[in-house]
Each structure stands twice: as structure tokens, then as C-alpha cells.
Amino acid sequence: MENIRSRLKFGNKVEDVKLRKRKSQLYSKEDESSLNDGVLRARVVVFCVLLRLINCFLVQTSFVPDEYWQSLEVSHRMVFKYGYLTWEWKEGLRGFSYPLLFACIYKILYSINYDSVFLLIWLPRIIQAVLAAFADIKFFYLIQTLQSPDVAKWTFFCHLCSWFSWFCCTRTLSNSMETTLTCLALFYFPLPESKTHSSKKYLTLVALAVIIRPTALIVWFPLLMYHFCQEEDKLRLITHNYIPLGAVAVVLSTVIDCIFYEKLTLVQFNFLKFNIFHGVADFYGSHPWHWYLTQGFPVVIGPHLPLFLHGCSLAFKKYKILLVSIVWTVLVYSLLPHKEFRFIYPVLPFCMFFCGISLARLKAWRRAAALVLLVSNLSAALYTGLVHQRGTLDVMSHIQTLCDTSSTQSPPDVLFLMPCHSTPLYSHVHCPINMRFLECPPDLGEEGYIDEADIFYDDPLHWLRTSFPYKSSLPTHLVLFDVLEAEISVFLNGSSFARTAEIFHTHFPEGRVGGSVFIYERH
Template structure:
């Protein structure tokens, strides 16, 4: 009996040893997996930060006026109490929440006495780049969860290759912030196969996007409806998420706007009233209904278009909600007369999911397709970021040098004879010298209204002679595109203006926008 007991005890010890060994192996594998995930995340974060910072400094061109006039120009006026606000801020159709974000940065710089013009220009863009990098990281791990490492790798490649993302994501555009928040919100959205779903987090990010730009609701409307349809407890979703988060967002943005407008102002309502009901946006140009289909979307998605179409055939069933959001957004914006490329920028995250699936499924042709995608997008990104439309920024660098003269007996007086809002303004000079440009607020009901810019271009010489009847009233500097030089050459010679600088602007001059920017100084 003792032998039997001893054998049983020995056998139990052996089993215990084996069990402990198996557990230790299992734990070691889990630890190793966690370590590998941690290393991967660190590498992705570092790579994305470096990539977007490089991206930021390799974008040295202008895109649209709103990049400055709806963000940093407003922020500069908030903090330093001088600058110019466009008509939208006088009519209350823009929210102060987004400029307040940069205003807070400016205030810190001012407080610590580091408010140099270079920091005022670049720090908001660097912060925008860091936010874009965080969106890159979230997008990579979302696609890794949804599709696995291989497809995620190619989807991430497609995303980073996008020339339009490179061109826009580090700019201080409301559209750029809207798109960044869309990437972040998508990480927490209940997509099929998602393991990171959080209703409160994604709805909070969507609410922030709507505060920044009310039209973000267009992009997210089908996704919100999809979530509502899929949710089992619909009443709880509405009462615990949709209503509270939406109400808090509206209250916070309204309070901020009321403080800065110094009266009760409902920006979202005013935005809708002016741009949709009164059609004020048409003043800035209108396009045919098919513009987004024939020009807008093909340009924004660029060389990715064949991959997107192929990816739609492969993943339509699983990601139909993402495709529905793309189609819906393009359809709604197509109904509005005024159209711009940047308006549909927020649909790119959805498109990249399909592009990555397509590229991963090409197999034998995958590397060749990836190489072509990289080369074509890189060419467009570098050209538009470093060459196309850079003159209007370079001229403001030159204007900075005039600040020293502002304390002299003859301070500079600069007149920009260009299409209105062609350049940034005091945010890129940070000096209260006298500057003026041709204004162009839209017709808000005045009979026979013609804006100042149109009156000038109808007869430049007449406008100049009537605006400056005496030489003592003349500005000290004129800034103009080369296409205007011939029309006002008599005025320039007669008033002793000499060209002192020339900046390249674009290889594709069009209408009132020339290929170069000239600076004339009166002697």
C-alpha cells in the first residue's frame, strides 16, 4: 500500500510540474505577444509623428483663404487685439471654438514672451500635424483589428500615400480638423468586426467635428443611422448618448460664441440660413451638379481611384455602410451650387479601407501597383506642397521685413491689389503696420451691389485715381500679380513706384491670378 501511495504522490507531482510548465509557457507566450504589440505600437507612433512633422515642413504653399481667415487670423485678433475679421464673423456664421484652440496657443506664447512670427505661423501647423499623426495611428490599429496585419499594412500604405491628405492634413483648415476627428471617431465606431467600439467616445469626437464645421453632420448622418439601426437598446442609445452628447456640444459652442460675439448667437442656424436658404455661398462660384463625380472626387482620391473601385467590388457587403457614407456625402454636396475639393476630404478615411483591401488582393501585381501609387502620389504631393501657389506666402515673409520701418517717421502702408483674401494677413506678419486689401463681402440684399474687388478689376486705373487723388494719400507699397502690371503701368510710373521684389507663384496662372507676385515701392 505504501508503494502504491508513494507512486500516486510521485505521479501527482509530475502532473503538477507539467501543468506549471504549460502555464508558464502560456504566460510567456502572452507576455511575448503583449511585448510585441507594445513594440509595434511604439514603432507606429514614432513613425507617424516623424512622417507628419516632415509632411508639415514640406507643405509651404497656400491652398484656400479659409486656411488663415477662418482660423489663425481670428486667433491673432483674439490675443493681440489687432487684425481683420471677414464678413462671416460680423454676420455670426462662424464659430469661435476652432480659432479659440489656436488662440490658447498664441496666448501661452504671448505670456512667456515667445510670440515670434515664426512660432505663430508654424506652431499651429505642427499641432495640426501631431493630431494627424494620432489619427494615423488609430487608423492603422483599426484596420489591423478589422482585416488582419497583412491588409492593415497595405491599407496604411494607401492612407499615407494619399497626395491630398499630405497636401491638407497639416493645414489650419476646418476641413483638416474635421477629417482628423473623423479618423479618430472611426476607431471607436461599431464597424463589423471592430473590437474598440465606444459609443460615447466616437459620438464625442463627432460632436467636436460638428462644432468645428457644422457640415460634418452630412458625412456622419448615414453612420449615425446605421448605428441606431444596429443597436438593440435604441432608447438607451438616444437618451444616454445621442441627446446628452449633442446637447453638451451645442451648449458649449453656443456659450463660446456668445462670449466672443457679445450677444446671443446661434452659429449653426446662421450658417444654414446664409449658405443654404439665402444661397450666399453661390457668390464664391457655382459648379454643375456632376462636378464632384467628374472632377472633385477623382482629384481628391487621385491615383487611388482604380483601387477604390476594385475594393468596392471586393468588400461591398462587409463595408457597405462606409461606401454609403461616401455616396451620400458626394450626393448631398452635389446638390449645393458652390463646390470645392476640400468639402469632400472627410470621406477619404472610408475610401482608404477599400483601397487597402484592393491592394492586398492584387497578389502578383501588388508591389508594382504600390510602386506606381507611391511615385504618382509623391510627385503630386511634392509639387503642390513646395511649388504650386507659394508666392502669396513668400510675399508675407517679405512683408515681415517692413516691420522695422513701422517705428520710423514714414511707416509702411501696404495695399494688396489682388483678388480678396489672396494672402494671409497679420497672423503672418505679427506687426500692427497698416495693410489693406480689396474687400469682397457678398451681396446681403443691397440693390445694385458690386464688391470693391470687382469695381477695381472693371477699371483698375480709374479706381486707383479716384481712391488716391493726392500723392500724400498713396500707399508706400503695392502687392500685385504680374497679370495686373500692364493695366496699371501708367499709374505706377506716374507715381514713382518701382518693382523691388518678385516671387514665383504658379505655373498655371488663371484669370486674375498670375504666375508671379510683384512688390512695388514708392520712391
Template sequence: MENLRARLKFGNKDEVVKLRRRKSQLYSKEDKSLLNGALGLVAFRLINCFLVQTSFVPDEYWQALEVAHHMVFNYGNLTWEWKAGLRGFTYPLFFAFLYKILHLLNYDSVHLLIWLPRVAQAVLAAFADVKFFLLFRTIETHDVARWTFFCHLCSWFSWFCCTRTLTNSTETILTCLALYYFPLPGSKTHSSKKYLSLVALAVIVRPTALIVWFPLLIYHFCQEEHKLRLVTHNYVPIGTLAVVISALIDCLFYEKWTLVQFNFLKFNVLHGVAEFYGSHPWHWYFTQGFPVVIGPHLPLFLHGCTLAFRKYKILLGAVVWTLVVYSFLPHKEFRFIYPVLPFCMVFCGTSLAHMKAWRRAAAASLVASNLVLALYTGLVHQRGVLDAMGHVRALCDVSRNSSVPQPDVLFLMPCHSTPFYSHVHCPLQMRFLECPPDLGDQGYFDEADRFYDDPLLWLRTSFPYKSSLPTHLVLFDILEKEISTFLQGNGFKRTAAMFHTHVPEGRVGGRIFIYERH
């Protein structure tokens, strides 16, 4: 391409015309190749989307789809966070927009409500994949860029998470997009306004995105020649605008002045509410969390760190910083560190690019091991709660018939184990065991804890008369024996059983049963 430019500059008129035509053809081929690659990635992520049929964590429904369903269709259940002003409406507003379109077109079938948000997430993930590849193609050799992208697409955890309606998934997508415009060494696509706008959006979606980006923002500040201009023309105005837009959206839906970023910090850090959902030892991210998330890539990552440490020390620093900061918080989850996973891929790609004799074997091993994990976690592990909602959904047809007793479903499971109205889409009578954290309110109690302390006593006191009993019960198999006398005494018969997981733990069983009262 450089030779073409030189000849265009110094050649005669006929040669210039020919060379310009050749240059146009080259660009045309490159654009066509890029378009085909982008379409291929969309197809890949759509396949990814439809091969993930399991549940991960309640937030993918309760902090996104359930809220959107309530916004558009005016019925459903909002968790305590939405009543306390802890969550922002900007993220579920995206799904509410999709739901509203379906509603206006009269295409709001339950299957479209379930899958359209996932498909939208898959398309966004594919767009982030394209930007990820283009970034490293410009700053790395062809070999390193190719293997970095190969490692990125191979990741089982990205496959498992990227098409889910989790704030962590969108945070990771926005992080990949922002990285494209970030001033990494050798980058030709740097744009402060673009990357800072994407970072600001990520923080609106999930305030903890600031943890990941803090060292990168400091790095940019230190590298920038015009520091004052960077702060006054970019950092301050973009950050302020993001806070104002977020506050206006939240004030509109909360119908009062609400700053969710402040509430998020107050509840999770100052009041330690996050610890209510479980705590782990300080070293958990280093000994379990990160090794599981990066999976079979770990040896390549460690090897790549020794090779690319100097060039990408800021990315490695961001990974370590994020793990350290999250280690200070008592409540830990795998998904919290998902946004740093793309940073790790350049080290894995560098490792593979430097392998000669063992490259093919290492690549084949990487594909095989990640494929097994991706398919198992996407199609098998924790699928029962979604299958159960299919059975509950069938009761909607009964509820539309006013001449028969109306179904009443009670979920005797750890709270928020299943999706809710976003996966049923009819005003069916449903309830579950409530478990809000102790916020210092008078008369506080955890309904789920009270139930599991003595299930039979709770059932007998909650339903003293047969007329008050629900028509259907949804429960994990480990509870069946303990409440068998209640089930038999009140005429409940098992009508459905479905597999959930091979590794039952605590209150979560391996199978889910549905009982109906006759």
C-alpha cells in the first residue's frame, strides 16, 4: 500500500489512473472481506445465542427483562433494589424499547419477549468482536492479531455470558468498543471523546465499570501532553453529561430525584448490603474466580505475560488492579471480572503466535476444552429453571378461561431462582419467597429463611385453610421429602419433573418438580 502511494505521487498521468483504479480495487476487496467477516461474526454470535439455554444468575432477568416487562405491560414484580432506588433504568430501558415495538406491532408473543433481547445482545457482541479484531490488526503483527482474535472467540466464558441480558455482558461489550478508541501503544484509532463516551455509558449501565477503567484513565492522563485540555474538554464534560442524563432518566421513572450511582455505593460499600448475598475469602478471585473465568487459556495467558508485559503493561495492570479491588469486597462472583477477560486475550494470542512446533496442538486443545465447557454450561448446567417456566407458561391458557378455578403458582425455592413474568407474559397469579436484605426497617424478616428453617410449619401457618392453598407448587427435589406430608395431605400430585444440574448445592437441587393440587 505504501508503494502504491509513492507511485501515485510521482508517476505519470496514465500510470496514476491505473494505480488509483488498483488502489480502489484493493480497498473494495478489503471492505468486502471486512463485511463478510462481520456477517460471519453475527452468524457466530446468533448460534452462540441459541446454544445458551441455561440460567446463570437471577440478575439477567430480574435487573433487565422483568423491569422492562413491568415498564411496558404494567404488571410484574420489581425487586427491593428498584424500590430503594439502587438500580438505574437506562439499561432495562433498552429492552423496554424492544418490548414496546413488539407490543405496538401486536407481535408480543412470549417467545419473542424471551429471545429478541438475547438476539439484540448477540448482535452487539458481534459488533464488539469486529472492533476487537480491527484494534489488534492495527497495533500488532498479522500473526499476533489473528491468534488474539482466535483466543477471544474460543473463550468458553465469553460464549456463556456475552449473549445474556446481564449488565456485566453489556459492560464487557462497551469495554471492547471503548478499547478500540483508547490510546494503546501503536493505536491509530484513538479518539478521547469516543472512548470516554463509551466508558461513561458502561458506568451508567454498571457503576463498577469505573473500577476496570480507573487505571486506564490514569494511564491516558499521564501519557497526554495537554493534560488540562484532556480534563476540561473531555473528562469533566463527558462525565457530567453522563451523570445528568442518567439522573434525568431515573428521575422520570422513579418520579423523584434519584442518583442511583450514589445509592449503589451507599448500599453496597458503606452499608455492606452485598455481603447479604454471600461472602468469600479475600483470595477467591486469584485462586478460583480468575482461573475459572479464563479457563483453559490460563497457561497461554501466563506465558504471554512474560512475552508482552512491556508493551501491554497497562492492560495487565488493569487486570491485576480489578482483581485486587474486587478482592476487598466480601461478595464475589465470576461475572464481576468478566470485563477484563478481553484484556487477557492479547497475552494468550502472543503466546500462541510465538509457539512454532506446538502451535497446532495447543490451538486444537484450546478449542476442544473450551467447546466442552461452552456446550455443557450452555445446554445442560442449570437449565431446569427455564424448562420449569415453560410448564408454568402453559397455565396461561387455563387462566384465560373464567369458568374454571384460576391457577395460583407458588415457587418454594430460593428467591429469584426462576425468571418471572418476562417468561410467562400473562397476568398469572404467581408468588415466590421474598428475601430482601435487612436495611434497618422495623419489622424486617426474611421469608425465605423462615421457610427453610421449618418448611412444614411455614406452610401450615401460611395456608391454614384448603381454600387458601395455591394450585401449583414449584420446588427443588431436595425439598420434596421434607414436605411430603403436606403434599399428600392436601392432594398435591407431581405433574412434571425436569433436570436442573449435576452439582446440586445447598438449597438448590439436581431436579425441579411441579406439583398440582387435585
């Protein structure tokens, strides 16, 4: 009996040892998997930050005036107390929340005496690049939880190689911040099979996006309705999330705007009143209803378009709500007369879900397709970021040198004879020299309305002769596109102006915008 008992004990000990061994192997595999996952995520973080910083410094061209006139120019005036505000700020159409971010950066630089032109221009863009990288990282984490490793890899690849994201994400545009916040909010949104859902977090980010750009509500309206329909406790969602967070966002933005406007100003109401009910946006151009379908969306999504269409047929059921949001956004903006590429930029990350699924499904062809995708997007990104429309920024470096003019010379007086808001202004010069440009506010029904730019281009010589009847009133420098030179050559020669600089702008001159920018100086 004792032998039997001893054998049983020995057998139990052996089993215990084997069990412990199996457990230790299992734990070691879990630890190894966790370690590998941590290393992968750390690499993704470093890669995304480095990529967006490189992206930032390889975008040296201009896109639209709003990237300066609705952000950096406003921030510069907030901190340094000189500059120019466009008509939107005088009418209370724009909120100060977004410029306030850069104004804080400017204030810090000013307080430590590091407010150089280089830092004033590039530090806001670096901040924008880091935020874009953070959104990229969250996008990667999200697709990891929703898709297989293979599909997640190709989806992230599609996201990072988008030429339009490269072109826009590091710019100081409210649309860029709107897209960044939308991408971050998507991480916490209750997508099917999502493991990162947090109603308060995603709604807070959506509220911030709406504060910065009220039209963000267009993108998020179908998503909010989807969440409401899916939620079991609808009353709690409304009373604990929708109403409180919405109210805080409205109050916060209103307080900020009232402080800087120095009066009660409801920016969201003014924005709707002027742009929707009064149709002021039409003043800046209108397009046919199908423009987004035939031009806007194909250009924004670029070479990804075939993959997107293929991916929609494969993943329609799983990501139906994202497709609904894309279609809804394009349709709503199609109803508005004034259209721009950047307006639909926030739905671009949604499109990448479908592109990634398509690319992963190609299997034998996907490496070749990925190479074509990378080369075509990279070519477009580098050309638009380094070559196309760079003259209006480069010219400001020449103007900035006028700040160093000795006191014995007459103070610089620069006149920009270009379509209004073609260049930035004091945010890229940072000294209070006299600079003027042709103004073009919309007709708001006021008496004596004048569109200075249109009057000038109707008869440039007449405008110049009547505006400067005496030599003493002439500016010291003129900045113009090359297409205007022949038309005002008589004035230039008769007023002793000589060309001192020629700066490349674009290979595709159009209308009033020429291929080069000229600087003329009076001798």
C-alpha cells in the first residue's frame, strides 16, 4: 500500500511539474506576444511622427488663402497687435478657437524672445504635423482591432500614401484640424466589432471639430444617427452625452469668441446666416452640382479610386455606415454652389477602410498594385508640395528682407497687385512695414460697395494712375504676376520701377495667376 501511495504521490508531482511547465510556456508566449505588440506599436509611433515631420518640411507651396488668413494672420494680430483681418472677422463669421492654439505658441515664443520669422511660420505647422501623426497612430490601432493583421497592414499603407493627406495634413487649415479630430474620434466611435468604443471621448472630439469648423457636423450627422439607433439606452445617451457635451462646446466657443470680439458673438449662427441663407460663399466661385462626383472626389482620393470602388463591393455590409457618411457628405456639399477639394477631406480616412480591404484581396497582384499606388501618390505629393504654387510663399522671404532697411532710407511700402489674398502677410514677415493688397470683400448690401480687385483688373493702368497721381504717393515695391507686366509696362517705366526679382510660381498659369511672381522696386 505504501508503495502504491508513494507512486501516486510521485505521479501527482510529475503532473504538477508538467502543468507548471505548460503554464510557464503559455505565460512566456503571452509575454512574448505582448512584448512584440509593444515593440510594433513603438515602431509605428516613431515612424508616424518622423513621416509627418518630413511631410511638414516637404510641403513648401500654397494651397488656399484660408491656411494663413483664417489662422496664422489672426494669431499674429492677437499676440503682436498689428496685421490685417479679413471681412469674415469683422462680421463675426469665424471663431477664434483655432487661431487661439497658434496664438498661444506665438505668445510663448514672444515671452522667451524667440519670435523669429522661421519659428512663427514653421512651429504651428510642426504642431499640426505631430497632431496628424497622433491621428495616424490611432487609425493604425483601430484597424488592428477591426481587421486581420494582413488587411490592417494594407489599410494603413493606403492611409499613409495618400497624396492629398500629404498635401493637406500639415497645413494650418481648419479643414486639416477637422480631419485630424475626425480620425481621432473614429477610434472611439462604436463601429461594428470595435473594442475601443467610448461615447464621451468620441463626442468630445466631434464637439471640438464642430467648434473649429461648424461644417464638421455634416460628416458626423449620419454617424451620430447610427450611434443613436444602435444604442439601447437612448435617453441616457441624449441626457448624459449629446446634450451636456454639445452645450459645453457651444458655451466654450461662445465665451472665447466673446472675449476676442469684445461683444456677444454667435459664430455658428453668423456662419450659417451668411454662407447658407445669404449665399455669400457663392461670391468666391460656384460649380455645377456634379463637380464633386466628376472632379472633386476623384482628385482627393487620387490613384486610390479603383481600390475604393472595388473595396465598396467587398465590404459594403461591414462598413456600411462609413460609406453612408462618405456619400452623404459628398451629396450635401454637392447641393452648395461653392465647392472646394478640401471640404470633403475629412471623409478620406473613411475611404481607406475600403481601399485596404481591396488591396489585401488582390493577393498575387497586390505588391504590384501597391508599388503603382506608392509611386503615383508620391509623385503627386512631391510635385504639389515642392513645385506647384510656391511663388506666393517664396516672395514673402524677399519682402521680409525689407525689414532690415536702414533708417536713412525711406520706409518700405509694398503693394501686391495680385488677386486678393494670394500671399500671406505679417505672419510671414513679422515686422510692421506698410503692405497693401487689392481687397475683395463680398457685397453685403452696404452702400458704396467696392470690389477693389475687380475694378483694378478691369483697367489696371487707369486704376494705378488715379490711385497714385503723384510720384510721392507711389509705393516703393510692387509685387505682381508676370501676366500683368505687359499691361502696366507703361506705368512701370514712367514711374522708374525696375524688376529686382523673378520667382517661379507654377507650370500651369491660369487667368490672373501667372507662372512667375515679379518684384519691382522704385529707384
